Amino acid sequence: MKKNQFIPALLFLLSSNIGFGQAINWNRINEQKHIVNINIAADYALNYATGYAYKIKSKRPTLLNAEYSFSSGGNLADDFKIKTGTQIRWWQSGNFQVASKLKAVFRRFHNDYARLLNFGSDLSSSAGYYKHHWFAAAEIGFDKAIVTHFRHSDLYKANFPGVRDGWYEPSTGGNFYYGLQGGWSGKNKDVYINFGKLIQQDFSTAPMIPFYAEVGFNLRLK
């Protein structure tokens, strides 16, 4: 890919498109503008994450989010994921509320054989019951690996010299997820959990860890 094509594509993805992570108590959404988040999750692998959300002025409560996560291990910089996007509560009836997330995803994987760079999207919706001090919701989403760049090490090329490095498109993968989220909200903080099932886009195969689980903490600031 030429550089002048790569940068607009990156900007387009990062500005247009969010999965599990940063569960919000929509009942408290008008109390602050900034939310700082940390979480630990079994999200394909064991990940540690930090995120930030900013509430913008709009007719419907809307957050702009960014999240950085990295997988556990001896090398914390080689496998990571950046998600940016928006989160909108678009329906409310009393304490029942429905919200959706749309995130762009950039992720990197590296081992002794290959380095993979991927641009993808993560779309999800949640519906639940939101009270002042607690919330519970169900969510469903789709995490898509849209385009992936493969670069192989000399070690892999010793096995297969003819391997073709470069961008692979269309989609190299995708996983649906569905589950529950719930949390407790204090004066300016939330503690929450997300958990559920993962299934590949063929609806019959599961990832090696066929579930996700996350424990997180939000600090809400005015």
Next chain:
Amino acid sequence: MSVFVSCTKGRLISGEGNLVPLTVEKNGSLPAISINGSMFHAETFGNPADKMLVILHGGPGSDYRYLLNCKEFANQGYYVVFYDQRGSGLSKRHDKKEYSIQLMIDDLQAVIAHYRTSPSQKIFLLGHSWGAILATAYINQYPSAIRGVVLGEPGGFKWQDIKDYVNRARNFRFTSEALNDALYPDQFITGKENEHAVLDYKLGLLGATDAAKDNPTGNGAVLPFWRAGAVVNKALFDIGEREEPDWTTNLNQFATKVLFAYSESNKAYSQAHAQRVSAAFPNVQLERIDGAGHDFISFPAGWTHFFPVALTYLNSL
């Protein structure tokens, strides 16, 4: 997304030859045999009139590249036969539902028949890991068909032993680099049940964990390979879970001494496990290969210990 389309046209991860090499059906330059309704990547070394030694690789779904040290037996008066098992390495791929343990045994029978040059030719098997299980399943079915067998660290000959061993061998810390490297690609690459190129590539990536310091199997380095066979691997494990096979029922009829080798550095394979598994045979020479892990045949420290022991054993029969 059009910018991506314009620069990646035709580059599909499901495309054979992109991320994984072509198999024998699509690459006519590879040495191959057509037997038992399939096509196998296979080659031989040595004089066809010599005693035959058939090498059986592990996995299921690995290939014989990591066992090529065994070519050395050809210089010692053995006709050495290598083949990638059905759905493995560079052999032809089949749909998952087509695989069975019996088919793998029949393939071995057909390989022997294909290369055998006379009815009096002595046949020996050398199986490593899953290959040692396959060799034992073959002996259990045909107790008088072969003259001797070398078994390298089979997980077990009963499903529960295999399951217990595999669980110990995959016992990585949840926070480890190796485990997370194995799991993380699930969000980059997904493939349907019979999407061989995709699934083989993904399984091949896992091989990098062989070199991890915390890998219990103790190799300390990666193995050379051509192409992983993900579908046959999944198919045979699923069959094992479903049928819980026991390949020991007729082993008491195999009175010949068996060479059973296990490694010092494989923390998942204790001496007690080696004794329990090998006890299914009535006559066993149990050998510990010092200074090496599970794949002791592939690395110098293990090979220099293993080869003379195996050669002495084979020559004694």
